[in-house]
Amino acid sequence: MDFLIIGAGAIGGSLGAYLARAGHGVTLVDADEAHVRAIEAHGLRIEGREDFSAQVMAVTPAALPAALGGRQARTVVLAVKAQHTQAALQPVLAHLAQDGCVLSMQNGLNPIAIADMVGAGRTLGACINSMGTDCLEPGRILFGGPGTIGLGELDGRITPRVDALVAVLRASYVANTDVTANIWGHLWSKEAYGAWLFATALTGEPMADVMDDPANDPMLANMAAEVIRVAEAENVRCEVMDDFVPDAMRFKEPRDWAGIRASLAAMAAMNRRSLKQRSGIWRDLAVRKRRTEIDAQLGIVLERAASHGIAVPLLDNLVSQIHALEDGRRAMAQENLEELRRIDAATYAAG
Numbered sequence: 001m002d003f004l005i006i007g008a009g010a011i012g013g014s015l016g017a018y019l020a021r022a023g024h025g026v027t028l029v030d031a032d033e034a035h036v037r038a039i040e041a042h043g044l045r046i047e048g049r050e051d052f053s054a055q056v057m058a059v060t061p062a063a064l065p066a067a068l069g070g071r072q073a074r075t076v077v078l079a080v081k082a083q084h085t086q087a088a089l090q091p092v093l094a095h096l097a098q099d100g101c102v103l104s105m106q107n108g109l110n111p112i113a114i115a116d117m118v119g120a121g122r123t124l125g126a127c128i129n130s131m132g133t134d135c136l137e138p139g140r141i142l143f144g145g146p147g148t149i150g151l152g153e154l155d156g157r158i159t160p161r162v163d164a165l166v167a168v169l170r171a172s173y174v175a176n177t178d179v180t181a182n183i184w185g186h187l188w189s190k191e192a193y194g195a196w197l198f199a200t201a202l203t204g205e206p207m208a209d210v211m212d213d214p215a216n217d218p219m220l221a222n223m224a225a226e227v228i229r230v231a232e233a234e235n236v237r238c239e240v241m242d243d244f245v246p247d248a249m250r251f252k253e254p255r256d257w258a259g260i261r262a263s264l265a266a267m268a269a270m271n272r273r274s275l276k277q278r279s280g281i282w283r284d285l286a287v288r289k290r291r292t293e294i295d296a297q298l299g300i301v302l303e304r305a306a307s308h309g310i311a312v313p314l315l316d317n318l319v320s321q322i323h324a325l326e327d328g329r330r331a332m333a334q335e336n337l338e339e340l341r342r343i344d345a346a347t348y349a350a351g
Contacts, residue, residue, distance in 0.1 A: 001025070001075065001164070001165075001168055002025035002026075002027075002073070002074065002075065003015075003016070003019055003024060003026050003027070003075050003076075003077055004027050004029065004068075004073040004075065004076045004077070004092070004095075005026060005027070005028050005076075005077045005079060006029045006076065006077065006078050006079065006080060006088050006089070006092060007029070007030060007078065007079035007080035007081075007084075007088065008028040008029070008030035008032075008035060008036070008039070008044070008058060008079075008136050008346060009030070009035075009079065009080075009135045009141075010131075010134050010141060010142075010255070010280065011057050011079045011105050011106075011128060011133060012030075012077065012079025012080075012105065012175075012282065013026065013030075013044055013079075013135065013141045013221065014046060014131075014133050014141050014143045014311050015077065015079065015105065015169075015173055015243060016028045016044065016054070017044045017052075017054035017056060017141070017187060018053040018054075018173040019168070019172055020044075020055065020056040020170075021052065021054050021172070021174065022171065022172035022324055023191075024158070024168065024172065026056050026057065027056075027057045027058075027059065027064075027067055027068070028044075028056055028057065028058040028059070028350055029058075029059055029060070029061055029064055029092075030058065030060065031060065031061060032138065033060055034138040035058075035135075035139065036058045036059060036060055037138070038138035038139030038140075039056065039138075040058060041139075041141050042139055043055045043139075044056055044057065044058070044139060044141065045139055045140045045141070046141055046143050047136070047140065047141070047142055047143070048132075048133075048142045048143040048144050048145065048275050049143055049144065049145045049146070049275070056151065061088075061091050064091060064092070064095070064328075065095070066070055068292075069094055071095075071096055071166070072096065072097040073092070073095050073096055073097060073100055074097045074099065074100040074101070075100065075101060075103065075165070076092055076096060076100065076101070076102045076103065076152055077102075077103045077105055077334075078102055078103065078104050078105065078106060078110070078114065079105045079106060080106065081106070081293050081296075082106050082107055082108040082293040082296035082297055083115050083293055083295060083296040084290070085104075085106070085110045085208065085296070086113055086117065089102065089117055090117075093117065096118060096122070097282065099178065100122060101122045101123065101124050101153060101161060102114050102118050102122060102123055102124070103124040103125075103126060103151070103165065104123070104124070104125050105126045105128060105240045107128075107194060107293060107297055107298065108187070108189065108190075108191070108194075108293060108296055109135060109187055109188075109191065109297075109300050110295040110296070111123050111124075111154055111183075111187070112126040112300075113213065115154060115297065116205050118156055119297065120154050120302055120303075123154055124151065124152065124153060124154070124156060124161075124162065124165070124183075125151070125152060125183040125184075125186075125187060126149055126150065126151045126152075126183075127149070127150040127183065127186035127187055127189070127190050127241065128147065128148075128149050128190075128273070129147065129148050129149075129190065129193070129241055129242055129244075130146075130147045130148055130242055130270055131143075131144060131145060131147035131174075132144020132145065132147070132274035132275050132276035133145070133147075133276065134276055134280065134283065134297040140268075142276065144275035144276045145174070145176060145343055146175060146176060147174050147176050148176040148177075148178075148241075148242060149169060149176065149177040149178070150175075150179075150180040150183065150186045150239075150241075151166055151169070151177065151178070151179060151180065152179060152180040152181060152182070152183035153183070154183065154184070156180070156182060156183075157181075157185060157330070159177055159308070163179060166178065166179050169281055172216070173240065180236065180239070182239055184234075184236045184241035185231075185236055185237050185238050185295065186239045186241060188227065188231035188234075188236050188238050189228075189238045189239050189240070189241040189244060189246050190229070190241060191227050191231075191297060191298070191301055192223075192224040192225075192227035192231075192238065192246065192249065193224070193241060193244045193267070194297055194298070194320060195209065195223050195224060195226075195227055195298060196210075196220055196223065196224065196267075197279040197281055198279075198281055198294060198318055198322055199216075199219075199223065199318060199337065199340065200276075200278070200279055200281075200282070200322055201236075201279055201281040201282040201292075201322070201325075201332070202318075202322075202325070202332060202333075202336035202337055203332055203333060203334055203336060203337055204278070204282060204286060204332035206271070206272075206277040206278060207268075207271040207277065207278060207279055208268040208269070208271040208272040208277070209268075210337070211264050211267055211268035211271065212264070212268035213266075214261070215341065216262055216337065217257075217260060217264060217340070217341075218341075218344055218345075218348065219314065219337075219340050219341045219344040220264060220313060221249050221255075221257075221260045221264075222251075222347075222348045223247040223314040223315065223318065223344075224244075224246075225249050225250050225251045226310075226312040226313075226314055226315050227298075227301055227304075227315070228246050228249060228250045228251075229251055229312075229314075230301055230304050230305045230308065230310055230312065233304070233305075233308040233310060234248075234259075234304060235307075238250075242266075242267070242270060243266030243267050243270060244263060244267055245259060245262075245263045247259075248260050248262070248263050249263070252264075253339050254289075258275070258343050264301040266314035271333065272285065281294075281322075284321075285325050285326065285332070286332070290325050292322055292326060294319055294323070295319075296324045298315055298318065298319055299319065301315060302316065302319060303313060313343055313347050314340060314343060314344060317339065317340055317343050318340065321336055321339070
């Protein structure tokens with residue numbers, strides 16, 4: 001199978017390397033010219049659970065037409081940061097086959113924007129979790145794995161193209177890849193869990209330490225519950241994702257505090273086993289000094305919450321704090337989590 005992968009970072013790059021090693025045709029497209037040149041010169045180096053180098057074609061977006069040589073792409077994988085979705089996909093539209101598809105392997109609800117550009121019938125979604133993957137430097141990617149992937153059609157149908165893609169990814173990339181008839185349920189659960197990851201970046205501590213601190217249990221549970229409440233207003237049933245259990249987190253009476261603690265402890269344990277101890281969000285803020293995906297991820301949740309008249313005070317504060325960190329108006333510190341805990345106690349004291 002041939003793949004055109006837009007974005008050769010942590011997910012797109014590792015996927016491309018594993019697919020190329022398995023004998024599939026792969027063209028990587030990345031805006032980072034230094035990354036492209038390093039791959040051209042030395043191959044794409046994968047480190048972590050396995051160490052190997054893959055010889056794979058890599059080009060910048062400007063060089064894509066020449067690389068395709070008039071061919072049209074049937075399977076396009078979009079693996080750029082959520083905020084770059086439309087800009088990264090635009091140059092590819094002219095090269096997408098009529099019967100082709102675009103698979104979003106990103107964080108967030110990006111299939112919404114992709115479907116607006118290419119049509120829902122040519123859009124697939126994937127929920128990726130527990131990968132522990134990072135782009136270390138040009139030409140080098142840490143693949144922590146093993147991870148899980150749920151892949152599906154936006155309308156829930158189980159189609160031959162989804163079955164084929166799942167079979168390829170399961171055989172060559174992530175063994176725990178499965179078909180789902182509820183991709184939106186997976187993506188909304190990832191939004192809820194993603195809120196936790198943004199919260200862990202407020203302190204700079206390892207993800208597991210924040211999730212394993214009982215003082216954070218009510219705040220993290222209610223933060224996830226805010227996302228789940230919005231998803232339910234959108235008529236989406238959130239799915240279990242690894243050990244993240246939406247039904248334990250959701251607002252209900254009585255609250256399932258035993259289930260909440262068990263889910264948090266299990267997710268903390270999973271993160272302790274990862275080769276990647278801090279999130280990509282933390283890396284964006286502390287290392288790369290660039291803006292995060294928060295507006296393209298949780299920002300959409302805030303918009304949907306407002307449209308349904310749902311108050312989400314914890315998410316509102318989390319987004320504001322991340323913006324302050326991005327702008328240099330706030331430093332990573334425990335006080336940031338304490339602020340969220342105060343809001344939680346004032347809003348959900350009876351929870």
